[in-house]
Amino acid sequence: MTSRGAEHSGQVGLPADVMDGLTRFRDRLGMFGRAFTWYSEIGSTNDAALLLAERGGEEGALVGADLQTAGRGRQGRVWSSPHGAGLYVSVILRPPKFLAGLLTIAAGVSLADGIREASGLTVDLKWPNDAYLGGRKVAGILAEAGTAEGGLTHVVLGLGINVSEASYPPEIAARATSLEREVGRPVDRGLVLATCLSALAVRYRQLMTDTPAVLTMWRSYSAAMLGRRVECTVGMRSVVGIAEDIDDAGALIVRSGGETIRVISGEVIWS
Ligand code: BTN
Secondary structure, eight states, X not given: OOOOOOOSTTEEOOOHHHHHHHHHTGGGOGGGGSOEEEESSBSOHHHHHHHHHHTTOOTTOEEEESOBSSOBOGGGOBOOOOTTTEEEEEEEEOOOHHHHTTHHHHHHHHHHHHHHHHHSOOOEEETTTEEEETTEEEEEEEEEXXXXXXXXXXXXXXXXXXXXXOOOXXXXXXXXXXXXXXXXXXXXXXXXXXXXXXXXXXXXXXXXHOHHHHHHHHHHHTTTTTTSEEEEEETTEEEEEXXXXXXXXXXXXXXXXXXXXXXXXXXXXXX
16 A cells, blocks of 8 residues: 655655555455545645546545645535544546436445444434534535536545544534544544545445445435425525435435425535
């Protein structure tokens, strides 16, 4: 298990815990076991992975960091990424276009599978991309697409997982938790990364061969969320309703009055 040599400032070899986890799971990592770039500090691993993908980086290549200074989440939010507190990684995928919209769903299932294997904890998934424990957010996924000449060339999947307790800004601390806080013991960051990547290898392949199985797993991890009240923005409209299900394309189905609404993007507030 090797990482690339230091080509940019801040680029380092894989940290020992990450190296150990990936080495133990090397037979299960599939395409995610081939190319690694690690930074002690970086703006955003998604930016670095998008650049790498544009320059021909192979499918499965991973960019990780110990600290992000400009980590970001969906809807332009900041993803607080203090040193040593979490996993901040991005992987390059080159999916067929018709599956690109389901990547976040498959990634959510993979995070849930991986976190369960590494810690014994079962997260609740909230559409489209959030993993919760005890009502607080523990992990998130940011999928960003790259195109050329109007066609999809790659998708970068960014995974942020809060592993250890950190001093987050107060507005984040009230809504966030970590694996260690929830399980009450130290959690091995390298093990969590390895289990999540090996789950992603399985679920990404399954998305191609048996998409309904991935959707079924997503529903089982989101059972506590479906049936709940949501507020969402659909185009220019604000809708309040009950989140009923996801459809075959991964859209959230919301029942509002007598109307059934498909939510494919944008802000969803769960009450
Ligand atoms: C969200 O919950 O809104 C998504 C959070 C995604 C955070 C990860 S951390 C690694 C990667 N780099 C980023 O800048 N963001 C993602």
